[in-house]
Amino acid sequence: MKSSAGLHLKTYTLIFFMVIFGPMGDVLLSKGMKRVGAISSFTPANLARLFSTVFSNGMIWLGIASLLAFFIAYTLVLSWADYSFVQPASSIAYGIVALLGYFVLGEVVTPTRWIGVLIICLGVFIVGHTPPRTTEHR
Amino acid sequence: MLREIILLLLIVVAGTGGELCLTRAMKTIGEVHDFRPLSLLRVFGRALRVGWMWIALLLMTAGFFALLAMLSLENVSFVVPVTALSYAAGALGGKLFLGERVAPLRWVGVLLVCAGVTLVWIGKG
Numbered sequence: 001m002k003s004s005a006g007l008h009l010k011t012y013t014l015i016f017f018m019v020i021f022g023p024m025g026d027v028l029l030s031k032g033m034k035r036v037g038a039i040s041s042f043t044p045a046n047l048a049r050l051f052s053t054v055f056s057n058g059m060i061w062l063g064i065a066s067l068l069a070f071f072i073a074y075t076l077v078l079s080w081a082d083y084s085f086v087q088p089a090s091s092i093a094y095g096i097v098a099l100l101g102y103f104v105l106g107e108v109v110t111p112t113r114w115i116g117v118l119i120i121c122l123g124v125f126i127v128g129h130t131p132p133r134t135t136e137h138r
Numbered sequence: 139m140l141r142e143i144i145l146l147l148l149i150v151v152a153g154t155g156g157e158l159c160l161t162r163a164m165k166t167i168g169e170v171h172d173f174r175p176l177s178l179l180r181v182f183g184r185a186l187r188v189g190w191m192w193i194a195l196l197l198m199t200a201g202f203f204a205l206l207a208m209l210s211l212e213n214v215s216f217v218v219p220v221t222a223l224s225y226a227a228g229a230l231g232g233k234l235f236l237g238e239r240v241a242p243l244r245w246v247g248v249l250l251v252c253a254g255v256t257l258v259w260i261g262k263g
Contacts, residue, residue, distance in 0.1 A: 030209045030213070030214035033206055033209040036210055074160075075182075075185070076173075078161045078164045079167060080170070082238045083238065094218055098215040100215075107214065112261030113258045115254075116255065117254060120219060120222055120251050120254035120258075122250050123225075123247040123251035123252075123253075123254060124247065126244075126246055126247035126250065
């Protein structure tokens with residue numbers, strides 16, 4: 001029989017990796033895309049041009065590497081924990097993204113947006129107190 | 139504004155659909171017990187033989203490109219929090235598609251996340 005504490009430790013360790021690598025990847029992608037410039041046209045020819053510009057940007061590749069690390073942690077944790085637990089539990093990453101946007105990228109974050117992010121985190125806190133698996137173990 | 143809404147919908151629908159397919163694929167593989175690199179490679183090799191994994195990768199790639207497009211238009215502190223809308227889609231999908239029993243308390247959390255997303259959108263100014 002598997003210990004519940006062990007299952008929780010394994011789950012939260014991987015969620016920790018997710019909340020570090022996910023936001024870092026988003027911030028790196030944002031920095032990279034700001035260098036590329038706003039996408040104003042979605043015609044196939046323009047998108048093809050953009051494709052080569054985007055993927056010759058080092059910052060984008062760093063972002064992809066970070067998101068790949070996130071994806072590995074996410075994939076592993078989904079092999080035992082419920083999707084509807086993992087996804088909300090990892091949503092603290094949304095708060096970390098806002099903090100990184102503000103402190104690292106110097107973005108203007110309005111008070112309403114901060115309150116919104118805090119409410120998202122409160123939602124996460126509540127979700128974190130529900131059991132990680134509700135379906136039958138194979 | 140319409141462009142942002144379409145991109146957001148694409149991020150949420152393709153992203154959540156992809157993650158639900160990913161979950162189904164990983165549940166087919168079974169719980170991962172061995173975290174040594176070689177064993178993990180074997181797990182991913184097995185995962186790539188599951189059809190759901192390929193659908194997941196396709197959908198998540200579409201969601202990723204929509205995210206890149208939106209990040210070129212808006213700040214990351216706006217874009218990423220509003221994509222939390224996928225929580226509602228995720229909880230619904232988990233219940234309908236994977237047969238997960240979503241506890242009432244978990245629904246409360248999901249609703250709060252949605253309220254937060256609304257405020258972040260309003261706070262865009």
